[in-house]
Amino acid sequence: SPCLDAKVCIVGGGPAGFYTAQHLVKVSDVSVDIYERLPVPFGLVRFGVAPDHPEVKNVINTFTQTAQHARCSFHGNVRVGKDVTVEELQEAYHAVVLSYGAEGNRTMGVPGEDLAGVYSAKDFVGWYNGLPRNSELRPDLSCETAVILGQGNVALDVARILLSPVDILKKTDITQHALDALAESSVRRVLIVGRRGPLQVACTIKELREMVNLPGTRPEMEASEFEGIAETLKSLARPRKRLTELLLKAAIETPGEEELERRNRAERAWGFRFLRKPLEVLPSTDLIRAAGIRLAVNRLEGDGEGVRAVATGEVEDVECGLVISSIGYKSLLIDPAVPFDARKAIIPNTMGRVQQTAGLYCSGWVKRGPTGVIATTMNDSFDTARTLLQDIGKGTLDVSTVKPGSQGVSALLEKRGVKPVSFSDWEKIDSEETRRGEIKGKPREKMLDVGEMLQVARA
Amino acid sequence: MARCLYLGSFLFTKIVNTPRISMRVKTCLIKTWTPHSQGKTAKCSTFSNILIKINDMYSSSGKSWLLTSSDFYSLSEEKVIIHFINQDGIRTTTAVTEGQTLLDVVVNKNLDISGFGACEGTLACSTCHLIFDKTFYEKMEPTVDEEMDMLDLAYGLTKTSRLGCQVTVQKWMDGMTVQVPQEVRDAVGSKGNQ
Numbered sequence: 001s002p003c004l005d006a007k008v009c010i011v012g013g014g015p016a017g018f019y020t021a022q023h024l025v026k027v028s029d030v031s032v033d034i035y036e037r038l039p040v041p042f043g044l045v046r047f048g049v050a051p052d053h054p055e056v057k058n059v060i061n062t063f064t065q066t067a068q069h070a071r072c073s074f075h076g077n078v079r080v081g082k083d084v085t086v087e088e089l090q091e092a093y094h095a096v097v098l099s100y101g102a103e104g105n106r107t108m109g110v111p112g113e114d115l116a117g118v119y120s121a122k123d124f125v126g127w128y129n130g131l132p133r134n135s136e137l138r139p140d141l142s143c144e145t146a147v148i149l150g151q152g153n154v155a156l157d158v159a160r161i162l163l164s165p166v167d168i169l170k171k172t173d174i175t176q177h178a179l180d181a182l183a184e185s186s187v188r189r190v191l192i193v194g195r196r197g198p199l200q201v202a203c204t205i206k207e208l209r210e211m212v213n214l215p216g217t218r219p220e221m222e223a224s225e226f227e228g229i230a231e232t233l234k235s236l237a238r239p240r241k242r243l244t245e246l247l248l249k250a251a252i253e254t255p256g257e258e259e260l261e262r263r264n265r266a267e268r269a270w271g272f273r274f275l276r277k278p279l280e281v282l283p284s285t286d287l288i289r290a291a292g293i294r295l296a297v298n299r300l301e302g303d304g305e306g307v308r309a310v311a312t313g314e315v316e317d318v319e320c321g322l323v324i325s326s327i328g329y330k331s332l333l334i335d336p337a338v339p340f341d342a343r344k345a346i347i348p349n350t351m352g353r354v355q356q357t358a359g360l361y362c363s364g365w366v367k368r369g370p371t372g373v374i375a376t377t378m379n380d381s382f383d384t385a386r387t388l389l390q391d392i393g394k395g396t397l398d399v400s401t402v403k404p405g406s407q408g409v410s411a412l413l414e415k416r417g418v419k420p421v422s423f424s425d426w427e428k429i430d431s432e433e434t435r436r437g438e439i440k441g442k443p444r445e446k447m448l449d450v451g452e453m454l455q456v457a458r459a
Numbered sequence: 460m461a462r463c464l465y466l467g468s469f470l471f472t473k474i475v476n477t478p479r480i481s482m483r484v485k486t487c488l489i490k491t492w493t494p495h496s497q498g499k500t501a502k503c504s505t506f507s508n509i510l511i512k513i514n515d516m517y518s519s520s521g522k523s524w525l526l527t528s529s530d531f532y533s534l535s536e537e538k539v540i541i542h543f544i545n546q547d548g549i550r551t552t553t554a555v556t557e558g559q560t561l562l563d564v565v566v567n568k569n570l571d572i573s574g575f576g577a578c579e580g581t582l583a584c585s586t587c588h589l590i591f592d593k594t595f596y597e598k599m600e601p602t603v604d605e606e607m608d609m610l611d612l613a614y615g616l617t618k619t620s621r622l623g624c625q626v627t628v629q630k631w632m633d634g635m636t637v638q639v640p641q642e643v644r645d646a647v648g649s650k651g652n653q
Contacts, residue, residue: 023573055581062577206608239611373612375586378574 002392003029006399009093009409010034011080011334014043015374016099016364018063019381021072028389031071033093033406035084038132039076039421039453040429041067043101045374046446047131050157051172052164054443059374067423073406076421077454081334083418084409090337090359092408094399095388098338098347098354098362099381102329102370108149112281113325116140117290121154121326128161128178130446135177140289141185143321147293149278150326151194152202158324159190160210163217163268173443187322189220193273195309197300198229198247199236201272205243211270212250218263221251221271247272275299275309276316281323292319329370344369352384359397361388425457432456539628544638545572557630561623561637562587572639580624582606585613587623589637599626615640 008024010017013036021032040046042060049056067074080086080100089096105120107113117140119127126134146162148155161169166183194201201208212219230248233241251272255263275298282292297314300307331347333340339355341348346369347362354360363384364377372380391397404411413420429447437444447453538554541564545551549571555564562576565587578584582605591599596619602610606625613620623637 019574053583055578055583058579058581058583059577061579204608204612206605209604209608239616242607242611373584375574375577375584375612375614378577378586379614382573 001029002399003389005402006030006095006392007093007403007405008032008095008097008388009089009405010097010099011086011089012036012043012098012100012364012366013038013041013074013076014099014101014364015045015059015063015377016101016366016381017043017097018066019378020097020099020363020385022062022066023382023385024388025066025069025071027385028392029071030389030392031405032073033409034067034072034074035078035080035089035409036074036076037079037100039426039450039457041074041076041423041426047126047129048154049129050125050161051129051174052160052168054172056374074423074426075406075409076426077450077457078413078418078420083416084412086335086337086360088412089409092404092406094401094403095359095361095397097352097384097388098360098366099364100331100334100366102331102345102365104330104332104345105325106328106330108278108325108327110278110280112283112290115281115283115290116288117143117321118281118323118325121148121150121158121324122329124158124324125154128174128182130175130448132448132450135175135448139181139322141181141187141322144186145189145191145318145320146187146322146324147191147193147318147320148324148326149193150202150328151192151272152326153204153207155192155324155326156203156207156211158326159192159270160207160214162187162190163214163270165216168215171441173437173446175446175448176440177448188268190268190270191273191318191320192270193276193278193295195275195277195298196307197274198226198251198272199232199240199244200307201243201247203243205239205246208243208246208250212246214270216266217268217270218266219250219271220269222273223252225272225274226252277309277311278325279315282317290321290323292317293323329365331366331370352380352387353391419454419458421454421457428459429453429456539630539633540635541628541632542634542636543570543572544636544641545570546639546641548641550636555628557628559628561589561626561628564628565623575639576624582609582622582624585609585622588613588615589621589623589626589639590615590617591619591621591637592635593619595632595635596621598631 006029008030010021010032013034017034017036021034024030024032042063045057045060066072078084080089086096105122112118119137119139123134123137124139127137127139148158161182162185166179169182170179226248229244233244236244276295277298278293279296280294281290282294283289284291295316295318297312297316298309299312301310302308330345338360339348339357347366348355349362349367352361352363352367354362361384363381367384368380388397392399410420433444433446447456539557541553541555543551543553543565551570553564553568553570559567560580562580564570565572565575574586577586580587588610599621602621606622610616610620610622
């Protein structure tokens with residue numbers, strides 16, 4: 001088999017990297033090495049999935065199996081682009097798959113975005129999920145109203161974490177410092193603001209249902225924002241129809257007695273606001289913090305898939321002390337040797353083959369853009385793996401030469417004073433986090449500091 | 460009577476353990492000869508006890524035996540035949556016991572369906588999406604909201620779709636065919652829906 005001594009390197013130890021590796025080792029004889037910048041694997045499954053969604057993290061079990069496969073090995077604490085270049089990886093391996101995701105975020109591009117109290121959802125989520133670079137975020141939760149820009153699942157996760165009873169959160173793997181901050185939080189009202197209308201919300205029904213059922217909270221929305229929506233229901237496909245029905249129910253339907261009582265007792269409120277686009281974050285009198293947000297009022301033009309938001313000229317100010325922009329993640333260029341489409345913020349490719357560069361492939365968000373759930377990335381990664389194997393089969397990817405693989409890279413890293421973390425080293429970190437969590441009745445207490453992770457890994 | 464039963468069960472076990480005879484024939488034989496859990500008579504339970512004794516005799520004598528004791532125990536339970544068609548149109552037939560979910564079946568029988576059951580049956584994904592024939596679909600327990608919510612996100616959703624982790628094998632499903640959405644790759648190899 002031509003694959004027998006073929007060596008493939010994957011850059012990025014998140015779902016895309018692991019699913020690409022999984023498919024490669026399952027259906028062929030290639031060997032796969034996964035390089036990950038952090039000492040800990042799993043990417044957004046660890047740092048993105050909300051703490052109160054532990055079942056979604058079950059995929060870690062299949063990733064663990066892959067990492068423990070004889071022909072797969074994990075190398076954490078290696079920064080591709082800094083500790084080793086993509087060119088050097090291409091010399092050491094027959095093929096390199098770029099699966100490093102989207103570590104940046106789209107900015108609103110409005111004045112006041114740099115004021116205290118304004119955060120990207122990516123950083124806010126990283127903060128409560130223990131991403132080392134967000135450990136010092138210290139968001140100020142001393143205001144009453146929070147405004148979230150964006151209406152996708154990440155926006156709903158943020159809203160839910162801001163309003164969830166602490167008694168629920170304290171049993172999850174949310175970081176201790178976030179739990180402490182949320183316990184002291186004054187936030188009582190969360191507005192989830194989108195440019196377009198109710199039929200264009202990007203969130204899915206499971207997340208909306210969780211908001212509707214969130215203990216201690218009530219929905220607060222303007223009936224006027226839903227004019228004409230009920231009439232469209234019969235023409236909608238089932239997923240959008242059910243989502244819209246639930247939204248209408250929460251927003252404008254008169255609740256039954258029990259629900260009415262529950263809402264009257266609720267101390268926290270949430271609601272969608274539509275047809276609003278941020279123009280400026282308004283500063284406090286001392287000009288340091290956010291005190292409000294100025295929104296442009298839109299109207300919709302066109303219909304179906306082509307619906308667009310168009311400014312009406314009207315403007316609206318909303319008082320708030322916390323602004324979280326949840327308008328999308330963004331991939332970054334990590335190495336000049338890699339072609340990059342700066343406008344779309346993805347690596348230009350055809351079915352996972354990086355354009356104009358033999359032996360280079362990509363999978364996951366860096367290939368398709370930062371949308372979709374884990375299963376989307378899974379299918380995409382399988383596709384890239386298939387493309388790669390097809391190329392070996394056709395001979396367009398030459399695996400006949402002898403390549404040094406991880407041995408070659410290890411030599412370079414050693415010279416540069418970089419010590420990779422193996423999967424069994426990660427398992428020491430994993431055990432320690434689990435042990436610390438057990439004491440508090442949590443699934444784990446995540447380490448926030450890379451130095452500490454490395455210490456435990458080397459013990 | 461006892462001698463006839465002994466001979467019959469001896470022949471039966473020999474046939475069941477001959478590799479050249481197809482699984483399909485053996486499955487038919489097992490279903491015909493093995494006692495049903497309903498209408499069990501003293502005669503039938505003696506029969507299955509004899510099967511088990513024969514098996515143990517052969518096992519302890521060191522002779523190679525294609526079915527283990529636990530296979531015999533499970534063989535005496537009713538088997539339901541279910542056909543699975545994977546993403547490439549390849550069909551696999553399984554004989555399974557009642558009570559497990561279709562996700563359990565795919566996992567336990569190690570069926571070749573790519574990326575099936577990512578969240579391990581916790582209603583946190585839609586990768587165990589299966590498409591059923593209308594007649595079987597209509598006989599199943601209605602879908603609850605939580606399943607429908609995840610099903611709504613499934614690739615290739617149909618009017619007779621369910622999540623495999625929420626469907627439990629029952630006797631009346633005998634002979635049922637389930638399939639995952641078919642993938643069609645066009646000339647340049649990009650995926651489309653059939």
